[in-house]
Amino acid sequence: MWVVKLGGSLLGSPELPRWLEMLVKISDGKVIIVPGGSVFADAVRVAQQRSGVSDAMAHHLALLAMDQFGLLLTGINPHLVTASSELELAERGWQHRAIVWLPSKMVLADDAIAKNWQVTSDSLSAWLAHKIGAERLLLVKSKPLSDYANSTSVLLQTLVQDELVDSAFSDYCLQQRFQTYVVHKANYAAVEPILSKRRMEDVSVATDHVLLVDY
Incomplete structure (x- = not known):
């Protein structure tokens, strides 16, 4: 099982529908997409600043923002289906x-x-990967990964320091069994042959475009 987090910053980019098309094509019930918050989460930040509501309330609203972006993805590609519980995730997989x-x-x-x-x-995608026993977590990012162009791996702490993932991400990855990868949004073509593998032992550790995260 793969968990694939699509950052909310992909909204409006030509790559987003291509990612969705590719994931629909190869998923076979073995890929779960985690949506970012996108413009909906941005609106929550503005609303919190203007209203002064607590971080706990903003957290609740930001989760609903992820729900909204997730629903939007199904509008972009109607072959996608949603799931909001472990039972629904299992049923959609079957x-x-x-x-x-x-x-x-x-x-x-x-x-x-x-x-x-x-x-x-970011952290919630790692939380889900642990929750469902996924073997792999893939983070799709809009921010350029040019600083790591000559590498096939990157340290987890480096991702945090470079603000490519949130500050809590390492807490949800350390001592977990799944492997984590990072890829730029433009490199969906490099990901398709990896995700389409049906046996996890056939999956290469990394390619020129997909970075393995070292814990």
Whole structure:
């Protein structure tokens, strides 16, 4: 099972529909898409600044923002289906569908998850990967990865320092069994042959365009 986090910054880019088309094509119930918050989360930040509501309330609203972006993805590609619980995730997998996770229900039910802006869709994608026993987590980023152009791997702490992931991300990755990869949004073609592998032992550790994250 793969968890693929599509950053909200992909909205409006030509790459987003191409990612969705590719994931629908190869998913076979084995890929779960985690949506970012996109413009909906930006609106929550503005609303918090203007209203002064607590971080806990903003966290709740940001989760609903992820739900909204997830629903929007199904509007862009109607072959996607949504799931908001472990049972629904399993059912959509049995149906061999391409799945978009709507996180608010599951995340709000876990009091151990910090309710602040340090926990974003990056950390929640890692939380989900652990929750469902996924083997791989892939983060699709809009921010250029040119600083790592000559590498096939990158240190987790480097990603945090470079603000490519949120500050809580390492807490959700360390001592977990899944492997984590980072790829730029333009490199969907490099990802397709990796995700389309049906046996995990056939998956290469990294390519020229897909970075393995070292914990």
